[in-house]
Amino acid sequence: MSIAKIWVVAEVVDGAPTTTSLELVSHARTLADSVETIVWGDGATAAGTLGEYGATTVHDVGDLGGALPGAPVAAAIAAAVGAGSGPDAVLLPATYDGRDIAGRLSVKLDRPVLTNVVGLSEADGGLVSQHAIFGGAEILTAKFTAEGPGIFVIRAKSFAAEPSGGAPAAVVAAPAPDTGASNAARIVARHVEERTGPKLDEAEVVVSGGRGLGEKDQYVLIEQLASLLHGAAGASRAIVDAGWVPYSHQVGQTGKTVKPTVYLACGISGATQHMVGMKNSKNIVAINKDQDAPIFQVADLGIVGDVHKVVPKLIEALQARG
Amino acid sequence: MNVVVCVKQIPDPAAPPALDAGTKNLVRDGKLILDDSDAYGVEMALQLADAAGGGEVTLVSMAPNGEVSGLRTALAMGAAKAILVSDPVLAGTDALGTAKVLAAAIKRAEPDLILAATESSDGYTGTTPVQIAELLGLPSVTFAKKVEVTGSSVKVERQTEAGYDEVECPLPAVVTVTAGVVEPRYPSFKGIMAAKSKPVENLTVADLGIDAGQVGAAGARQEITDVAPAEARASGEIVVDEGEGHLRVIEFLEQLKVI
Numbered sequence: 001m002s003i004a005k006i007w008v009v010a011e012v013v014d015g016a017p018t019t020t021s022l023e024l025v026s027h028a029r030t031l032a033d034s035v036e037t038i039v040w041g042d043g044a045t046a047a048g049t050l051g052e053y054g055a056t057t058v059h060d061v062g063d064l065g066g067a068l069p070g071a072p073v074a075a076a077i078a079a080a081v082g083a084g085s086g087p088d089a090v091l092l093p094a095t096y097d098g099r100d101i102a103g104r105l106s107v108k109l110d111r112p113v114l115t116n117v118v119g120l121s122e123a124d125g126g127l128v129s130q131h132a133i134f135g136g137a138e139i140l141t142a143k144f145t146a147e148g149p150g151i152f153v154i155r156a157k158s159f160a161a162e163p164s165g166g167a168p169a170a171v172v173a174a175p176a177p178d179t180g181a182s183n184a185a186r187i188v189a190r191h192v193e194e195r196t197g198p199k200l201d202e203a204e205v206v207v208s209g210g211r212g213l214g215e216k217d218q219y220v221l222i223e224q225l226a227s228l229l230h231g232a233a234g235a236s237r238a239i240v241d242a243g244w245v246p247y248s249h250q251v252g253q254t255g256k257t258v259k260p261t262v263y264l265a266c267g268i269s270g271a272t273q274h275m276v277g278m279k280n281s282k283n284i285v286a287i288n289k290d291q292d293a294p295i296f297q298v299a300d301l302g303i304v305g306d307v308h309k310v311v312p313k314l315i316e317a318l319q320a321r322g
Numbered sequence: 323m324n325v326v327v328c329v330k331q332i333p334d335p336a337a338p339p340a341l342d343a344g345t346k347n348l349v350r351d352g353k354l355i356l357d358d359s360d361a362y363g364v365e366m367a368l369q370l371a372d373a374a375g376g377g378e379v380t381l382v383s384m385a386p387n388g389e390v391s392g393l394r395t396a397l398a399m400g401a402a403k404a405i406l407v408s409d410p411v412l413a414g415t416d417a418l419g420t421a422k423v424l425a426a427a428i429k430r431a432e433p434d435l436i437l438a439a440t441e442s443s444d445g446y447t448g449t450t451p452v453q454i455a456e457l458l459g460l461p462s463v464t465f466a467k468k469v470e471v472t473g474s475s476v477k478v479e480r481q482t483e484a485g486y487d488e489v490e491c492p493l494p495a496v497v498t499v500t501a502g503v504v505e506p507r508y509p510s511f512k513g514i515m516a517a518k519s520k521p522v523e524n525l526t527v528a529d530l531g532i533d534a535g536q537v538g539a540a541g542a543r544q545e546i547t548d549v550a551p552a553e554a555r556a557s558g559e560i561v562v563d564e565g566e567g568h569l570r571v572i573e574f575l576e577q578l579k580v581i
Binding site (some may be wrong): 013133180303 | 346417421440446448450452455464465472485486487492495500544547548550559561563568569572574
């Protein structure tokens with residue numbers, strides 16, 4: 001391996017690294033001699049788990065005092081690069097905060113960013129990235145052509161999270177230098193939307209609804225079906241934009257990436273934006289009345305029919321089974 | 323209150339997209355239209371300027387050619403004027419180069435607030451607005467689902483993985499808005515007529531004092547080495563529902579041992 005050091009920006013929620021963070025750490029292990037992570041908030045509490053997945057060091061930016069992570073975390077990484085102790089590449093999850101950090105880091109280092117990465121491998125001593133374009137129909141390969149650390153923003157579920165059995169990572173303080181006005185935004189309150197059942201991006205079964213449902217009140221069909229299958233309820237961007245369901249339900253380019261055992265798309269036509277978030281599901285069932293809908297091109301089982309007829313019957317049949 | 327909205331003119335998404343055989347960049351030489359995602363920022367800007375009791379909404383955009391039809395759409399909605407950086411040297415510019423150009427153009431408008439979409443519908447890199455904020459030394463709040471300006475600060479409901487955060491931020495600031503944050507108005511006939519005579523300032527990269535080496539394909543410092551079809555999924559079974567379609571779904575779920 002000719003890549004010496006990779007840093008992974010690891011997001012930690014309630015003391016545990018997110019699955020995507022562990023996917024990035026796991027994959028980084030296969031590319032570089034050493035893998036280090038950078039965390040903030042209570043992230044240092046995750047040093048044990050991050051070590052178990054292969055990180056040797058946790059750089060801890062510490063408490064952000066309500067600031068958004070973008071400016072301080074980017075500044076901390078740039079400081080390490082400036083001091084000569086920085087990485088050859090920085091991997092970030094394609095999350096809200098991950099993209100903020102990547103954008104600011106890119107300017108601080110005057111380095112380009114490659115986003116929407118779904119694959120990353122080593123070639124000729126450098127890294128090459130794969131990107132799904134045109135709704136996942138084609139895979140584009142790209143690389144950086146100049147010196148300096150590569151910045152890669154990676155989509156969830158691009159790699160498997162596999163523990164290496166490593167020892168807990170060493171925690172090193174990495175306080176952010178003063179970032180002035182660029183760090184002036186403050187979180188004053190947090191709101192968590194209550195959800196029941198499994199999380200959308202972890203569920204074995206995902207049932208999603210789209211514009212074909214016709215109206216907001218019909219989304220209850222999706223929730224009922226999801227609940228009967230012990231799955232999670234998702235949505236296309238169209239009905240999230242229309243205000244039928246909260247954004248946290250959105251599957252797709254700007255929403256969640258899911259890879260369940262079964263994905264049931266109900267009244268979803270299969271716009272590019274949606275397909276990139278669900279195309280890698282192990283099995284796809286689509287119910288749509290338009291037989292030319294693009295969703296049928298990726299469906300293992302396609303039912304050409306009216307969701308208002310098929311889904312209620314499906315619910316009834318499942319209820320009858322008890 | 324003066325608001326700048328970053329807008330992008332993109333190839334019509336209804337037409338099949340194509341990559342240039344040589345550079346493998348998206349072909350953008352056909353007709354360009356206003357990115358749908360940007361209509362939300364334009365509407366938000368108009369509403370905020372209105373609520374503040376005055377001020378102008380200025381569009382800032384970049385294109386390799388002098389295309390303005392997308393800008394006219396946003397001007398017809400009610401924006402006062404536009405700054406368009408158009409220059410052949412911009413072909414192949416990446417997100418960072420775009421941010422450098424837009425940041426330099428935005429500076430000239432001296433805005434209190436800069437709005438942008440979370441990402442464009444054609445390239446969806448999604449980093450340009452934050453890069454602009456960093457270049458201008460400004461705070462940023464991304465993924466806004468609600469935006470309110472009070473005095474010299476902006477209050478944003480920002481989407482999170484679990485719900486949303488209330489974020490407060492002093493102005494000037496960069497805010498990116500999601501689709502659905504507001505309902506974009508349709509341009510009125512009067513608006514469309516008025517848009518034809520609204521000022522569009524055309525600037526080159528040199529006008530902004532930016533070195534041509536910072537932009538274009540050379541400035542991007544990245545290259546596309548290959549484009550190949552993704553592994554196709556084997557085509558599945560299609561059943562036309564004649565009242566029994568749900569039974570096939572049940573059978574399928576049983577085979578997978580999901581039920």
